Amino acid sequence: MDNVEKKKILVVDDDNNLATVLVDKLNFSGFDAKGAMDGEEGLKKALEFHPDIILLDLVMPKMGGLDMLKKL
Numbered sequence: 001m002d003n004v005e006k007k008k009i010l011v012v013d014d015d016n017n018l019a020t021v022l023v024d025k026l027n028f029s030g031f032d033a034k035g036a037m038d039g040e041e042g043l044k045k046a047l048e049f050h051p052d053i054i055l056l057d058l059v060m061p062k063m064g065g066l067d068m069l070k071k072l
Contacts, residue, residue: 006032010051012042012068014060022055039063043071 026033036042
């Protein structure tokens with residue numbers, strides 16, 4: 001068995017259906033994917049999860065994608 005660590009992806013989108021489909025598909029494809037519903041939650045998860053890449057929606061409640069990116 002390979003001891004290769006899965007690449008981590010964080011999906012931040014306020015569209016729950018889209019985020020769920022993306023996270024499920026990414027996990028099924030061999031990635032370690034997690035989702036967040038807004039910029040505040042996304043920032044918290046990014047700091048805890050340390051993803052290799054973030055798929056980030058720009059327009060969200062509480063904190064938009066650009067504001068999250070600046071704080072990150």
